[in-house]
Structure formats: structure tokens, C-alpha cells
Amino acid sequence: MTPSAPQSSLHDETDLVERWVGRVLFWGGLVSVALLIVGLALYAATGGYRIHASELEQLRHRSQARPLHVVVSLRELIGGVLRRPIDPVKVMTVGVVILLVVPVIGVAVAIPAFLIVGDRQYALIAAAVFGMLTLGFLLAGGIG
Amino acid sequence: MDQIAFLSALFLTAAGAGVVGAILGLGGGILLVPILTIFYGVNMHYAMGASIVSVIATSSGAAAAYLGTGLSNIRIGLFLVLATTSGALTGAALAGVVPVRVLQLILGLALSYSALATVRQLNVELPEGLPNDRLAMRFGLEGAYYDLRLAQEVKYRAANVRGGFAAMFGAGVLSGLLGIGSGAFKVLAMDYFMRLPMKVSTATSNFMIGITAAASAGVYFARGDIHPLIVTPVAVGILAGAYVGSRVMAKMRNATVRKAFLPVIVYLALSMILRGLGVTGP
Numbered sequence: 001m002t003p004s005a006p007q008s009s010l011h012d013e014t015d016l017v018e019r020w021v022g023r024v025l026f027w028g029g030l031v032s033v034a035l036l037i038v039g040l041a042l043y044a045a046t047g048g049y050r051i052h053a054s055e056l057e058q059l060r061h062r063s064q065a066r067p068l069h070v071v072v073s074l075r076e077l078i079g080g081v082l083r084r085p086i087d088p089v090k091v092m093t094v095g096v097v098i099l100l101v102v103p104v105i106g107v108a109v110a111i112p113a114f115l116i117v118g119d120r121q122y123a124l125i126a127a128a129v130f131g132m133l134t135l136g137f138l139l140a141g142g143i144g
Numbered sequence: 145m146d147q148i149a150f151l152s153a154l155f156l157t158a159a160g161a162g163v164v165g166a167i168l169g170l171g172g173g174i175l176l177v178p179i180l181t182i183f184y185g186v187n188m189h190y191a192m193g194a195s196i197v198s199v200i201a202t203s204s205g206a207a208a209a210y211l212g213t214g215l216s217n218i219r220i221g222l223f224l225v226l227a228t229t230s231g232a233l234t235g236a237a238l239a240g241v242v243p244v245r246v247l248q249l250i251l252g253l254a255l256s257y258s259a260l261a262t263v264r265q266l267n268v269e270l271p272e273g274l275p276n277d278r279l280a281m282r283f284g285l286e287g288a289y290y291d292l293r294l295a296q297e298v299k300y301r302a303a304n305v306r307g308g309f310a311a312m313f314g315a316g317v318l319s320g321l322l323g324i325g326s327g328a329f330k331v332l333a334m335d336y337f338m339r340l341p342m343k344v345s346t347a348t349s350n351f352m353i354g355i356t357a358a359a360s361a362g363v364y365f366a367r368g369d370i371h372p373l374i375v376t377p378v379a380v381g382i383l384a385g386a387y388v389g390s391r392v393m394a395k396m397r398n399a400t401v402r403k404a405f406l407p408v409i410v411y412l413a414l415s416m417i418l419r420g421l422g423v424t425g426p
Contacts, residue, residue, distance in 0.1 A: 018218055022211030025354075029204040033383050036376045040151075070368045092372040096197060099379055100361040102204050103354035110218065121283070125222050129355065132229045136359035 017113040017122075021106045028102030035095030042088035104133045153184070154377040161198060162385020166206035167393040168405050169346030170327035171199025171353050172382060174412075186374060193369030194378045196357050199327070201379045203354025205386030206347070213394065214289035215347035220302060220340070223283055224312045224330065224348075225355050231316020232356065238321060249420030251318055255413035258332050262406055269398050270298060271339040279305035289344065292395050300341050308338040316356075327353045328408055335402065342398040346405070350390075 071077045071093050080090035107130045114123035157179055161172035173195035180191040210216035280286060286301035302308065315329035330352055334345035364370055393401065 018211040018214075018216075021218060022208050025204045025211070026208035029201070029208060029383055032204075033380055036380050039372075040376055040380075044148075070371055073366070089372050092376045096370060096372060096375050096379065097365075099197065099200055099204065100358060100365065103200060103358040107222075107355060110222070119284075122219055122222065125226060129222055129225050129229065132233070133355065133359050137362040 016117055017110055017119075020109050020113045024106045024109050025102060028098060028105060032095045032099040032102065035098065036092055039088045039090075039092030039095060042086070042091060046085075046088060104130070104137070107133060150184070151373075151377045154180075154374065155381040158198065158378040158381025159385035159388075162202055162205065162382035162387075163389035163392070164385075165198070165202040165327075165382070166209075166350060166386040166389030167346065167396070167401060168327075168408060169331045169349030169353070170202075170408065171195065171357060172202050173199055174328070174408065176378070180374075189367075189369045190371045190374050193364045193371060194374050196361050196364050197370060197375045197379050198382045199357035200354045200361065201382035202386045203350055203352075203357070205383040206390045207351040207354060209387065209390035209394075210347040210350060213347075214287055215343055215394065216351045217285075217287045217340075217344060217348045218351065219283065220285050220287075220334070220338075220344075221348045221351040221355075223285060224309065224333070225352050227309045227312035228316035228319075228330070228352070228356050229359055231313040231318075232320035232359065233316075234313075235317035235320020238317065242321060244321065245420050245422065247318065247321060247420075248416045252413050252415075252417030252420055255409055255416060258336060259406065259409045259413055261336055262332075262402065262409060265336075266402060266406070267399050268402075269294070270341055271300075271303075274301070274303040274339050277301070277303050277305050279309075285338075287344070289341075291343075293397050298341060300344060302334075302338040302340055304337050304339065308333045311337050319356075328405075328412055331405060332409065335405075342402045342405075343393065343396070346393065346401060347390075 071080060071090070074097070077090065077093055077097065080087055081094060083090075107126055110126040111123050111130065114120070114126055158172075158176065161175045161179075164170070164175060165172035176198050177188075177191045177195050180186040180194060181188055186194075207216050211218065277285075280302040283305070285305060286299070288297055288299045290296075291298045311333040312330065315333065318329075327349055330349040331345050334340045334348060335342050338345075340348070
């Protein structure tokens with residue numbers, strides 16, 4: 001038994017925030033997985049396995065030179081995706097990048113959701129967390 | 145091993161790590177990194193990159209399922225993320241100033257104590273007789289979930305918020321300094337310090353680890369550690385595993401989850417003590 005019963009209204013209010021954030025995480029994950037699978041299928045279909053037979057070795061011994069498939073900035077990624085014929089590995093990379101930013105979007109969505117349920121305190125906490133996340137991405141310099 | 149076998153093996157390993165991670169509130173990095181480097185011979189940098197992606201994938205997969213059920217408490221999560229993230233920034237700033245091996249030793253001993261404390265409350269299903277914590281009421285660190293196993297609604301409120309917040313800040317500092325994941329510490333702080341139900345602790349940790357991992361994901365990406373050919377099967381496997389794991393966990397007893405969690409603390413404690421003593425640990 002817990003000491004004194006927590007206020008029952010709190011849970012209903014939190015519901016909206018949880019629903020919004022939960023949906024972002026769910027759909028973000030799904031879109032990401034769809035892109036990853038499509039990318040992987042295209043990679044296999046276009047004979048990726050034959051062409052990049054040296055890929056396995058590359059994974060084991062990372063050399064100073066950046067391997068063919070690794071992208072380190074958004075600009076480079078967008079350029080890669082727009083090029084034709086489409087590079088399946090770039091499709092996978094887009095899926096990965098979406099996955100990486102899903103939690104950040106989740107926190108961003110929590111800010112207006114908390115405001116709607118009238119919880120300014122937590123809107124502020126969510127905003128502070130969002131600020132630190134954005135700082136992390138900006139400091140990295142790769143995504144942005 | 146040809147590429148198809150390699151990718152399938154990665155997928156299956158990741159699916160397993162996803163199930164375990166979703167149940168225990170960890171990112172799965174603790175399982176993935178050694179497996180990738182030792183069994184598959186993957187370069188350490190790519191293994192770490194895969195690990196950070198796996199943490200976010202576990203978090204998205206599991207938290208999406210937990211958030212609707214009340215198991216994952218978004219307020220407690222955000223409140224504690226504030227402590228962890230500011231701790232991690234402090235840790236990064238302290239890097240090079242503090243002797244790492246001494247820290248590892250202290251952490252190892254603290255974890256050993258936590259392991260003993262966990263053993264003592266191993267069979268506790270739900271915490272009882274907790275004092276009302278002023279900070280918990282001030283910040284609304286409470287909630288309710290319907291426990292599928294106990295077939296009843298469980299209401300809970302955090303205790304000892306100050307201690308929990310301090311522990312989370314410390315966990316953040318250490319993860320920033322030592323480069324270790326902090327999922328296990330998050331669970332410990334919520335279960336042991338704040339006396340939340342174990343399932344709420346692991347589910348809320350699942351929500352939090354994605355946020356803390358996202359804070360450093362940009363660094364790994366910019367460094368070129370995220371290799372799409374490794375990360376893709378890992379992410380897909382983890383998401384599938386986390387989906388299954390979150391459903392399994394909802395039906396488990398709190399005490400069972402804690403028992404499953406104990407070996408993780410023991411492993412971490414031993415590994416930290418060994419490293420602190422200068423023995424190359426696992």
C-alpha cells in the first residue's frame with residue numbers, strides 16, 4: 001500500500017502527454033524501421049553483397065580513411081539520397097538518423113502537451129531537457 | 145561468414161538484446177558491445193556506434209508500448225533526465241582531471257553494495273509503508289498502472305527524491321567520465337532510492353535511456369562511428385525484440401524482474417572493480 005493515495009486526476013492529465021509522446025516514439029520507430037528494411041532489401045536486390053565483398057573486412061579493421069558507406073553530416077546525406085540511381089545504403093542511413101532524433105522529437109512534443117494539461121512546471125522541465133539535447137546535437141556539428 | 149549470415153546473426157543477437165533490454169530497462173549495449181567485438185570481430189568504434197543506436201531503438205520500441213499503460217512515468221522520467229544530463233555534462237568537463245581508476249573502484253564497490261541491497265529486497269513485490277516525500281508531491285512524482293500479473297491497480301509515489309536525484313546526477317557524471325551506459329543506474333536509483341515498483345523503474349528507465357543516448361548520438365554520428373550496414377540489422381532486431389520484451393514484462397512479477405536484474409549489477413560491479421584494479425575486464 002502506498003502512504004496516501006496519489007491524486008487520481010493527475011493520471012488522466014498525464015494521459016494526454018503520454019499518448020502524444022508514445023505516438024511519436026511508435027510512429028518514429030515504425031517509419032525508421034520501414035526505411036531500414038527497404039534500404040536493406042534494395043541493397044540486397046542491387047547486388048550489394050557482391051559489389052561490396054570487402055565490406056566485412058572494413059567493419060573489422062577501421063582504417064583512418066572513412067569507409068564508403070559512412071556519412072557524417074546531414075548535407076552529405078541529403079546529397080546522397082537525391083542522387084540517381086538511389087543508393088540503398090543512404091536510405092538505411094536516413095532510417096538511422098530518424099531513429100536518432102525520435103527521442104528529441106518526443107521531448108519537443110511533450111512541451112505543448114504539458115501546457116495543454118496546464119502543467120507549466122513540467123513544460124519548463126521538458127523545455128530544459130530539449131534545450132540540452134539540441135545543444136548536444138549542435139556541439140556534435142554533424143547533424144544540423 | 146558471408147554477408148547474409150553476418151547480417152542475420154546480427155539481427156538475431158540484437159533481437160535477443162532488445163527483449164532483455166526492454167524488460168530490464170537497459171539499452172542492450174552491455175550485451176551488444178562485447179558480443180559484437182568478441183564474437184563478430186567488429187571494430188570497437190562501430191560497436192559503440194551500434195550500441196548507441198540500440199539504446200535509442202530499445203527506448204523507442206519499449207517506451208512506446210509502456211507509455212500508454214502507466215508503467216513508464218513521463219514526469220519521473222523527465223525529472224530524472226534533468227539530473228543525468230547535467231551530470232553527464234559535468235562528467236565530460238571533468239574528464240582528464242579525475243583519476244579514472246579510483247572512480248571505477250569506488251563505483252565497483254558502490255555497485256557491490258547495491259547488489260547486496262537488491263538481494264535483501266529481492267522478493268519484495270511492491271514497496272510498502274513509505275513516508276510522504278515533500279519533493280515527490282511538489283513535482284508530482286507519482287502515478288498508477290494496472291498490473292496484469294497482480295490483476296489490480298497499483299498506485300505509487302516516489303520516496304527519497306533527493307537521494308534519487310543525487311544518485312542520478314552521480315550516474316550521469318560517471319557515464320560522462322567512464323563512457324559507460326547508465327541504464328542500470330537509472331533502474332537502481334528508482335528501485336532502491338526512490339522505492340518505485342520495479343516494473344515502473346525499468347519501464348521509466350526505458351523512456352529515459354533514449355533521451356540520454358540521443359544527447360550523445362550526434363557525436364557518434366559526426367565521428368563516423370555509425371555504420372549503416374551494422375546498425376541497420378541491429379536497429380531492426382532491437383525494435384522487434386523490444387516490442388516482444390515490453391509485452392512479456394507487463395505480465396511479469398516485480399520480484400521476477402528484479403531477480404533478472406541482479407546479475408547485471410553483479411557483472412557491472414565485478415567489471416568495474418577489475419578495471420579499477422588494472423585488470424583488463426570484460
